[in-house]
Amino acid sequence: MIEIIGVTKVFDNGKNKVKAIQDVSLNINKGEIYGIIGYSGAGKSTLIRCINLLERPTTGKIVFKGEDLTALREKDLRSRRKKIGMIFQHFNLFNSRNVYKNVAYPLRGSKLSKEEEKKRVLELLELVGLKDKVMAYPSELSGGQKQRVAIARALANNPEVLLCDEATSALDPKTTNSILELLRELKNKLNLTIVLITHEMSVIKQICDRVSVMEGGQIIEEGTVAQIFSQPIHETTKEFIDTTTNRGKIYEILNKEENIFNIKEEDVLARVAYIGESTTEALLSKGSRKYRIDASILYGNIEILGETPIGEMIILFSGERENIQSFINYFREKGLIVEVIDHEGSNSKVYTKCS
Amino acid sequence: MKEVILKYIPNVLDNRIELMQSIGETIAMVSISGIISLVLGIIIGVFLVVTKEGNILENNIFNNIMGKIINFFRSIPFIILIGALIPLTRLIVGSAIGTKGAIVPLVFGTVPFFSRQIETALMEVDKGVIEAAQAMGSSPLDIIFRVYLREGLPGIIRGITITLISLIGLSAMAGAIGGGGLGDFAIRYGYQRFQIDITYVTIIIILIFVSIIQGLGNLVLKKIER
Numbered sequence: 001m002i003e004i005i006g007v008t009k010v011f012d013n014g015k016n017k018v019k020a021i022q023d024v025s026l027n028i029n030k031g032e033i034y035g036i037i038g039y040s041g042a043g044k045s046t047l048i049r050c051i052n053l054l055e056r057p058t059t060g061k062i063v064f065k066g067e068d069l070t071a072l073r074e075k076d077l078r079s080r081r082k083k084i085g086m087i088f089q090h091f092n093l094f095n096s097r098n099v100y101k102n103v104a105y106p107l108r109g110s111k112l113s114k115e116e117e118k119k120r121v122l123e124l125l126e127l128v129g130l131k132d133k134v135m136a137y138p139s140e141l142s143g144g145q146k147q148r149v150a151i152a153r154a155l156a157n158n159p160e161v162l163l164c165d166e167a168t169s170a171l172d173p174k175t176t177n178s179i180l181e182l183l184r185e186l187k188n189k190l191n192l193t194i195v196l197i198t199h200e201m202s203v204i205k206q207i208c209d210r211v212s213v214m215e216g217g218q219i220i221e222e223g224t225v226a227q228i229f230s231q232p233i234h235e236t237t238k239e240f241i242d243t244t245t246n247r248g249k250i251y252e253i254l255n256k257e258e259n260i261f262n263i264k265e266e267d268v269l270a271r272v273a274y275i276g277e278s279t280t281e282a283l284l285s286k287g288s289r290k291y292r293i294d295a296s297i298l299y300g301n302i303e304i305l306g307e308t309p310i311g312e313m314i315i316l317f318s319g320e321r322e323n324i325q326s327f328i329n330y331f332r333e334k335g336l337i338v339e340v341i342d343h344e345g346s347n348s349k350v351y352t353k354c355s
Numbered sequence: 356m357k358e359v360i361l362k363y364i365p366n367v368l369d370n371r372i373e374l375m376q377s378i379g380e381t382i383a384m385v386s387i388s389g390i391i392s393l394v395l396g397i398i399i400g401v402f403l404v405v406t407k408e409g410n411i412l413e414n415n416i417f418n419n420i421m422g423k424i425i426n427f428f429r430s431i432p433f434i435i436l437i438g439a440l441i442p443l444t445r446l447i448v449g450s451a452i453g454t455k456g457a458i459v460p461l462v463f464g465t466v467p468f469f470s471r472q473i474e475t476a477l478m479e480v481d482k483g484v485i486e487a488a489q490a491m492g493s494s495p496l497d498i499i500f501r502v503y504l505r506e507g508l509p510g511i512i513r514g515i516t517i518t519l520i521s522l523i524g525l526s527a528m529a530g531a532i533g534g535g536g537l538g539d540f541a542i543r544y545g546y547q548r549f550q551i552d553i554t555y556v557t558i559i560i561i562l563i564f565v566s567i568i569q570g571l572g573n574l575v576l577k578k579i580e581r
């Protein structure tokens with residue numbers, strides 16, 4: 001669908017040159033959600049803006065549906081841009097126009113009658129779930145609502161591709177989720193190809209099929225999301241993956257001076273993990289009753305990569321030692337991975353991180 | 356009533372016909388040169404913005420020359436500009452005196468200032484919004500008319516208000532030199548004949564003009580600002 005071929009972008013203001021993109025090549029397939037992740041300044045925005053030539057590559061080609069966009073005349077490029085929608089971190093709505101007029105903006109020149117235009121705008125607003133805000137002005141909308149308007153506007157001319165430049169970075173986590181869900185839903189409904197850039201691994205995890213990691217203007221790692229999560233190679237990639245779990249944090253808390261979980265000497269702390277479908281919760285309450293053990297979950301996390309859930313918990317067992325041991329054996333019999341975390345009493349800092 | 360007027364502003368009463376005429380001349384000067392200046396200023400202001408580096412019709416040479424010309428005219432004190440423009444004024448309107456003769460220098464004195472006002476107003480339009488329009492396939496002409504001039508409207512209205520107010524000031528100066536308008540009236544009677552009440556009444560009238568313009572500006576802003 002989109003081929004980025006050997007693209008380099010150098011910003012040259014006369015005095016100094018910034019090499020924002022260095023020889024990047026990527027293939028984005030029809031119907032996929034392709035993520036590009038990287039720290040601030042990595043060159044993500046520049047790269048995504050190269051796709052619709054908001055930024056003209058210094059060298060290299062952008063091929064969209066078999067056609068080299070960099071070779072087109074301005075007028076033809078403009079008509080292709082109507083087939084490549086774009087949304088932004090700060091929404092970039094027209095503040096002087098209400099929601100209706102914002103969405104209708106790109107329809108001008110599309111030879112729709114007033115009636116058809118109205119029908120299309122309402123249809124788009126329905127699609128993004130904002131039908132009740134037709135007459136509102138952007139200043140009267142929340143961030144999430146603004147982004148919905150921006151999405152409706154970007155989709156007005158039935159684009160085949162949607163470019164998202166940090167589209168959820170200005171939103172709170174809950175709104176981020178709802179916007180990502182909307183994007184996924186729209187992708188399926190409209191058969192869209194989505195390219196999104198972000199600095200949040202959680203966004204990639206939630207909706208992307210494939211992902212590139214960018215650093216210093218280059219793609220340092222690329223693959224399916226499951227591949228990247230299960231076998232990250234580059235240090236930066238690992239850092240990004242760590243940001244999506246709190247595992248590091250829990251060990252930090254356990255090793256703090258004060259014993260906030262009130263762990264006693266005879267208690268047992270263990271990391272319990274499973275791959276694929278699991279009934280851990282049921283096993284936990286069943287085992288807890290059976291062996292008369294209090295089991296409290298200090299930490300829990302489930303990653304869903306592709307279709308496969310990978311779960312992890314840190315559980316504090318308190319009760320009779322033998323019973324705890326039986327409980328753990330019971331877990332192991334049921335196919336869970338259990339690793340006991342060493343500790344010597346409540347005040348010592350010897351909780352060791354197990355991998 | 357009559358006694359009060361006679362007591363405090365006797366000269367105004369004596370010259371009321373000429374006062375009315377001066378008011379008319381001032382209105383004529385300000386509105387004609389105002390309209391011409393607004394049109395020219397908006398055109399030049401738009402060009403100043405869109406030809407800037409990185410903008411939709413980037414053209415460094417044009418932008419530089421335009422900027423230099425504007426600065427040149429802005430640096431000439433208006434009273435000197437009037438004199439310097441006499442030959443051009445004669446050429447264009449046929450006379451360098453009277454209300455008619457004031458139009459040319461007023462336009463030259465106002466356009467550079469107003470262009471900069473427009474430039475400032477349009478620069479306030481969020482760059483991201485321009486980009487969004489570009490990404491939607493808008494042409495430069497579309498972006499000028501449907502984005503810059505529309506999104507920048509509050510700033511443009513503010514610029515127009517300030518410009519018209521300063522134009523009233525300039526019109527008083529131009530009138531005093533070439534003859535005509537409230538400035539001329541105040542100088543001839545209030546200043547040269549020491550009829551100070553005429554000066555005061557003129558000030559009040561100009562104050563009313565300024566208030567009306569400011570009030571209208573604020574009204575429009577209130578309507579359009581979101």
Ligand SMILES: Nc1ncnc2c1ncn2[C@@H]1O[C@H](COP(=O)(O)OP(=O)(O)O)[C@@H](O)[C@H]1O
Binds near residue numbers: 018041
């Ligand atoms: N218009 C520009 N002029 C000069 N340098 C730029 C410009 N845009 C981006 N850069 C530089 O290019 C690099 C990549 O920027 P960007 O693509 O915005 O990164 P990201 O979106 O990953 O944060 C940065 O070093 C930035 O300073």
Ligand SMILES: [Mg+2]
Binds near residue numbers: 044045046166
């Ligand atoms: Mg960016």
